[in-house]
Amino acid sequence: xxxxxxxxxxxxxxxxxxxxFIFIAGCSCCGKTTLANNLVSExxxxxKQAIVVQEDSYFKxxxxxxxxxxxxFCLDDFEAFHLDEMKQDLKNLINSxxxxxxxxxxxxxxxxxxxxxxxxxxIIVEGLHxxxxxxxxxxxxxxxxxxxxxxxxxxxxxxxxLLNVSKNQVQDLFVSEIYPSFKQCIEPQKRLAELIxxxxxxxxxxxxxxxNENERILWAFGFGNKSKSxxxxxxxxxxx
Numbered sequence: 001x002x003x004x005x006x007x008x009x010x011x012x013x014x015x016x017x018x019x020x021f022i023f024i025a026g027c028s029c030c031g032k033t034t035l036a037n038n039l040v041s042e043x044x045x046x047x048k049q050a051i052v053v054q055e056d057s058y059f060k061x062x063x064x065x066x067x068x069x070x071x072x073f074c075l076d077d078f079e080a081f082h083l084d085e086m087k088q089d090l091k092n093l094i095n096s097x098x099x100x101x102x103x104x105x106x107x108x109x110x111x112x113x114x115x116x117x118x119x120x121x122x123i124i125v126e127g128l129h130x131x132x133x134x135x136x137x138x139x140x141x142x143x144x145x146x147x148x149x150x151x152x153x154x155x156x157x158x159x160x161x162l163l164n165v166s167k168n169q170v171q172d173l174f175v176s177e178i179y180p181s182f183k184q185c186i187e188p189q190k191r192l193a194e195l196i197x198x199x200x201x202x203x204x205x206x207x208x209x210x211x212n213e214n215e216r217i218l219w220a221f222g223f224g225n226k227s228k229s230x231x232x233x234x235x236x237x238x239x240x
Contacts, residue, residue, distance in 0.1 A: 004038035006203055010195055011140045014205065021139025024126040025189050027182045028076060029154035030146035031200050032126040039124055049120040053093075055127020057102050058086045062109035068177050073109075076128055076181035083133050090137070093119050107163065131189040143193035146200060148179055 011022060022039065024032045036052045043050040058081045059065075065073045065080045074080060085102075093099040101117040104110070125134065131141050155178070156170045190196060196204040 001038050001041065003197070003200055004035055004042045007035065007142065007195065007197065008039055008042045010203060010205055011142075014140065014194060020121070020123060021134075021137060022122065022124045023130045023134055023137070023139050023141045024124065024144065025129060025131040025142070025186065025193075026144030026146060027148065027151045027186055028128065028178055029151045029158060030144040031197075032144055035142075035144065035197070036124045036126040043122055048122060050122040050124055051117060051120045052124045052126060053086075053090065053101070053117070055081060055083075055086065055125075055130055055133075056106070057104045058082045059104050059109065059111075061111060065109075070172070070176045072173050072177045074177060074181065076178055076185065078129055078133075078185060081127075081129070083129070087133065090123075090125070090134075093117065093123065128186055129189070131192040132185075135192055140195070141193050142195045142197060143190045144200075145190065145196050145198045145204075148174075148182065150199065 024036055026032050033052075033054070036054075040050045040052060059075070060080055060082060062073060065075060066077075068074055082102075089099045089101065097119045099117050099119075100114050102111050103113045103115060105112045125139075127133075131143060135141075152171065152174050155174060156167055159165050159170045160167060194205070198204060
């Protein structure tokens with residue numbers, strides 16, 4: 001919650017308290033959903049209301065998703081999602097005050113229905129690719145710059161519990177599919193971010209969307225401990 005409180009403070013400061021959209025992107029298991037849900041709670045404490053729209057709800061049915069050279073489904077690619085539908089739904093939400101929001105079951109990897117989502121004062125949109133997909137939408141854009149090592153740890157724990165797969169299966173999937181997709185499709189979105197959250201510990205506010213390292217202003221605050229564990233030292237460039 002401390003992270004969400006600091007993020008919201010910067011969002012309201014930089015946007016002049018007038019933003020209606022907050023976009024959050026980053027690698028699988030980087031903390032997007034946790035931050036989005038915590039932001040809803042923080043916004044509620046200000047006597048305002050917010051809703052979360054997830055890119056994951058727009059996954060294609062698994063039979064329509066391509067596989068990689070090892071046979072794994074390419075679920076982190078742009079092509080794995082109904083992104084045009086998502087963009088149209090958000091436009092409907094803006095224009096009519098509601099949208100027909102799909103329900104997606106992660107265990108069966110299929111769409112299982114829809115529900116009506118009503119517009120609130122602040123709309124938080126989170127997902128792997130939302131900074132790129134909605135780069136022309138007005139709103140505050142956040143990139144979760146969590147280390148791949150930490151993402152892998154979280155993904156392994158989640159998938160072993162939720163999907164009943166082995167640790168080796170998750171690690172093989174991460175190396176052969178998730179990480180390459182991250183480097184190609186997800187990490188480049190950092191250039192579009194107005195706020196970068198590093199490893200769920202530090203906030204970096206960029207001066208414009210093309211800011212480089214020398215142009216950034218850093219806020220550091222005590223929040224947890226950065227993970228130092230590493231699975232394959234030869235693979236992860238960010239391992240210490």
